[in-house]
Amino acid sequence: MAKPVEERTVANGGTPAAAATDGALAADIIIANAPDPVFVSDLEGKILQANDAVSELLGFRRDEVVEQSLSRFISTEETREFTAALKEVVEHGVTRNAVLNPRSATGEVIPTSLNASALRDSEGNVIGAIGVLRDMRELDKARAYAESLIENAPDPVFVTDLEGKILQTNDAVSALLGFREDEVVEQSLSRFISEEETREFTAALKEVVERGVTRDAVLNPRSATGELIPTSLNASALRDSEGRVIGAIGVLRDMRELDKARAYAESLIKNAPDPVFVSDLDGKIIEANDAVSELLGFRRDEVLEQSLSRFISEEETREFTAALREVVERGVTRNARLNPRAATGEIIPTTLNASALSDSEGNVIGAIGVLRDMRELDKALSYSQSLIENAPDPVFVSDLEGKILQANDAVSELLGFRRDEVVEQSLSRFISEEETREFTAALREVVARGVTRNARLNPRSATGEVIPTTLNASALRDPEGNVIGAIGILRDMRAYEQVVRDLEQSKIELQEKILDLEKFEEVVVGRELKMIALEKELESLRQEVATLRPPTP
Numbered sequence: 001m002a003k004p005v006e007e008r009t010v011a012n013g014g015t016p017a018a019a020a021t022d023g024a025l026a027a028d029i030i031i032a033n034a035p036d037p038v039f040v041s042d043l044e045g046k047i048l049q050a051n052d053a054v055s056e057l058l059g060f061r062r063d064e065v066v067e068q069s070l071s072r073f074i075s076t077e078e079t080r081e082f083t084a085a086l087k088e089v090v091e092h093g094v095t096r097n098a099v100l101n102p103r104s105a106t107g108e109v110i111p112t113s114l115n116a117s118a119l120r121d122s123e124g125n126v127i128g129a130i131g132v133l134r135d136m137r138e139l140d141k142a143r144a145y146a147e148s149l150i151e152n153a154p155d156p157v158f159v160t161d162l163e164g165k166i167l168q169t170n171d172a173v174s175a176l177l178g179f180r181e182d183e184v185v186e187q188s189l190s191r192f193i194s195e196e197e198t199r200e201f202t203a204a205l206k207e208v209v210e211r212g213v214t215r216d217a218v219l220n221p222r223s224a225t226g227e228l229i230p231t232s233l234n235a236s237a238l239r240d241s242e243g244r245v246i247g248a249i250g251v252l253r254d255m256r257e258l259d260k261a262r263a264y265a266e267s268l269i270k271n272a273p274d275p276v277f278v279s280d281l282d283g284k285i286i287e288a289n290d291a292v293s294e295l296l297g298f299r300r301d302e303v304l305e306q307s308l309s310r311f312i313s314e315e316e317t318r319e320f321t322a323a324l325r326e327v328v329e330r331g332v333t334r335n336a337r338l339n340p341r342a343a344t345g346e347i348i349p350t351t352l353n354a355s356a357l358s359d360s361e362g363n364v365i366g367a368i369g370v371l372r373d374m375r376e377l378d379k380a381l382s383y384s385q386s387l388i389e390n391a392p393d394p395v396f397v398s399d400l401e402g403k404i405l406q407a408n409d410a411v412s413e414l415l416g417f418r419r420d421e422v423v424e425q426s427l428s429r430f431i432s433e434e435e436t437r438e439f440t441a442a443l444r445e446v447v448a449r450g451v452t453r454n455a456r457l458n459p460r461s462a463t464g465e466v467i468p469t470t471l472n473a474s475a476l477r478d479p480e481g482n483v484i485g486a487i488g489i490l491r492d493m494r495a496y497e498q499v500v501r502d503l504e505q506s507k508i509e510l511q512e513k514i515l516d517l518e519k520f521e522e523v524v525v526g527r528e529l530k531m532i533a534l535e536k537e538l539e540s541l542r543q544e545v546a547t548l549r550p551p552t553p
Contacts, residue, residue, distance in 0.1 A: 037112075037133040040119060043086055045070040045079070048128065057112075057135060059105030073102040085116060090126045093118045097240070100133065111136040156231075156252040159238060162205055164189045164198070167247065176231075176254060178224030192221040204235060209245045212237045216359075219252065230255040275350075275371040278357060281324055283308045283317070286366065295350075295373060297343030311340040323354060327367045331356045335478070338371065349374040394469075394490040397476060400443055402427045402436070405485065414469075414492060416462030430459040442473060446486045450475045457490065468493040 031038045031049060037057045040049040050065045058065065058073065071079040078100055088095040098114040112133040119128035150157045150168065156176045159168040169184050177184070177192065190198040197219055207214040217233040231252040238247035269276045269287065275295045278287040288303045296303070296311065309317040316338055326333040336352040350371040357366035388395045388406065394414045397406040407422045415422070415430065428436040435457055445452040455471040469490040476485035 031130070034132070037135070039065070039131050039133075040128060041070060041086075041131065042128040043090070043126070045082060045086065054133070057104070057110065057133065058102060074100055082114075085114065086129055089116050089118050089129045093126075102133075111140050150249070153251070156254075158184075158250050158252075159247060160189060160205075160250065161247040162209070162245070164201060164205065173252070176223070176229065176252065177221060193219055201233075204233065205248055208235050208237050208248045212245075221252075230259050269368070272370070275373075277303075277369050277371075278366060279308060279324075279369065280366040281328070281364070283320060283324065292371070295342070295348065295371065296340060312338055320352075323352065324367055327354050327356050328364045331364075340371075349378050388487070391489070394492070396422070396488050396490075397485060398427060398443075398488065399485040400447070400483070402439060402443065411490070414461070414467065414490065415459060431457055439471075442471065443486055446473050446475050447483045450483075459490075468497055 028049075031040070032051050034051055035053065037053040038051050039047050039054055041047050046067065046069050047065055048067075050062055052062070054060075054065060055062050070082055074082065081098060082100065085095040085098045094115075094117045096115050098116070100112050100114050101109045102112065103109055113136055114131050114133055116129040116131040118126045119130050121127045147168070150159070151170050153170055154172060156172040157170050158166055158173055160166050166184055166187050166189060169181055171181070173179075173184060174181055184192075189201055193201065200217060201219065204214040204217045213234075213236045215234050217235070219231050219233050220228045221231065223229055232255055233250050233252055235248040235250040237245045238249050240246045266287070269278070270289050272289055273291065275291040276289050277285050277292055279285050284305065284307055285303055286305075288300060290300070292298075292303060293300050308320055312320065319336060320338065323333040323336045332353075332355045334353050336354070338350050338352050339347045340350065342348055351374055352369050352371055354367040354369040356364045357368050359365045385406075388397070389408050391408055392410065394410040395408050396404050396411055398404050403424065403426055404422055405424075407419055409419070411417075411422060412419050427439055431439065438455060439457065442452040442455045451472075451474045453472050455473070457469050457471050458466050459469065460466055469492055471488050471490055473486040473488040475483045476487050478484045
């Protein structure tokens, strides 16, 4: 005998029966308009109600489905499983993700998952189930595609549940560890890694659950030969059809070759003659070689884990940050100036050349910096500048485009321009277009041979005078020996050319005098010859007179 229904006042003031009728009507509307296939069955599995989505899924009209046993559409084995699911609904009020493969009107077996909740009478007794089917065909295709990706991935890939049990692996895992697939699947990952790494992997799984991914976890699984293989693990969440995380898909990267390369790089850094350090992108020093300690006078442990800003000024810290940005964008920065303070308090002038430090995926994670102690070079530069400044001849420095970077007082004296009217000007301002081309050719010779000699330049002075000069130039080099310009020495040729002109004039005058002498000589010689001829004629006349004179008695 049914228990009497308690009289209750409902919100709209109606009777409980009216409320039940309204609730049933609302449920019918929800079922009819649900996008997923929804059906109602009694506890024996007879279908009492089905929406249009069920007909679309199976290809049967609604009247071909309603009042039929679910066993008409599923196998005997699945009928037993559905009966078990109904019992679970009676006991727990719900069942989730039961697998059903109903046969459609065309004979196609359609993979579905069933989520069912209890259908209750007005007294709360379970009298059936409301089942929601999910068509798994697309999901199964996606799953098959994902399994194919895993199977054919070049990297070792495995799938685990949230307890670390391995559910699936590809051939690359077997190739890495030397175990057959059946020796790995269904095993706990803890069989292959240490107890400490098992705890770390469990923490990584928690990160996967919370964030959906974990990156660059370190695992060192033991292979079948007993070798510990350094690997990095990147894992993403494995989710069920409702989006819940049920495990992880892990991708291992064999780090043996990378570790060898890293060890080689560390050896290069350690044994480099120049001071070399490694910093992260925030400027924290991660590694430094002995040459850094020798340069700064700090022990290595006083340098490591310190910010570079401890050793350089605030302004240079900003410049170093800018240099780091350049490293990230271009992979390298060159000749940045840093003046770190040594343990003694001395400010040490250095230049910094830095290249990118990249992780295994090619992302820039820091910089490898090489410092060059510029003290000796700065002394040499100061000395050379002093030589240029105090040279008696006009000396200038230009870049490879012919822009004047430096000029001494003798240049100003030669040209009549102030130094600020010469520096930062192109040499083409002072010489002709033809000579500019010749000077460019001379610069090329400087680059190729390191020197050029006796090139002719005729710069125009402030007064408009064209001044004849000769140019001897040698290469200006950066700290790495690259030619970056030229040091030119001019020689004022005006006095020389005046001497040459005077000599030419003297030569002309001398030639004229020689001509005069030659003419005089001609005259003198002519007279001499005439005198000789007269003497001969006179002697001849004497002889004739002698023959005509009578003999003496």
